[in-house]
Amino acid sequence: MGWTTIKFSGEEIIEIAVQMEESGKLFYEKAISLAEGDKLKEVLTYLAQGEAKHIQDFSKLGESIDYSFLPNESYPGEYEDYVRSLVNSHIFKLTEVEDLIKGIKNNKDILRIAISFEKDSIVFFQELKNMGNKAASEVLEKLIDEERGHIKKIVAMIKDL
Template sequence: MLFKSAEVVEFAIAIERNGEAFYKALLDKVISEQARPVLQYLAKAEGQHIEDFQNLRDRLGDYQTPQQYDGEYEAYMKFLIEDNVFGKAEEIEKLLAKIQSDQDAIDLALRFEKESILFFNELLRLVSDTDKEPVRELIRQEQEHILDLAKLRSALNVKE
């Protein structure tokens, strides 16, 4: 079985939906009032990413994934999806229940953003040259989210 690029984009949409839900839920559990504007921004940005990926999905054709043997790339992408901190919607509540401090919240958000970048970099291999720039832009935005979270962690004096 081969993954089609549109299927991988569907996974990206699901991850972004889960990330948006996480940031919104985290707002209800506000750890620090200083964190509220950053979390609101991140929730809104994840919502925009959903729209961007939906637009990308609608433009994609039936690109076949690169692989050395049958199922190789599919297994790799499934691992990236399932291992993503927000790969499964039902996991969000479990993750939120474990948050006990600013550091826990920021560390989890940083992990999500880093894993998203890894996944989106792989997505670059599945899109045409004309669709690479929108994906690169989404990666740049995720990198900015990491910087925003790092600044927040620093401002809250959370130790690494």
């Protein structure tokens, strides 16, 4: 599936979310070998495990999300364009993880990329939550809370640098 062909079926939205989380997991796993210090390596391992769990959570959501609802639009397809722009601007795409890894010079670079990923994910998950049904919203709220926890860990690491 291309990044520019979003349709609001539960299956496709879940696929995009899973791809994002897989990209994050891959980044964290690759960044471990570049990280200096055991504490950062532990945090990156924890973050990779968190993304792996989110992949499972999204896979379980499957078709239970109803994306037939769209907010009021000023033109047809406006909301779809907005969500597409969120996906396209998300820092992690599987194809770009290697480029991000190549650009890392120090721990600060790793943490800067990590915090961008987590923030992007929260924004995207929040939009999914706004569009989804009640059951999906509860799962997504839990995932958003977990991503917030990831940001707290990353910020604590930045303060320790």
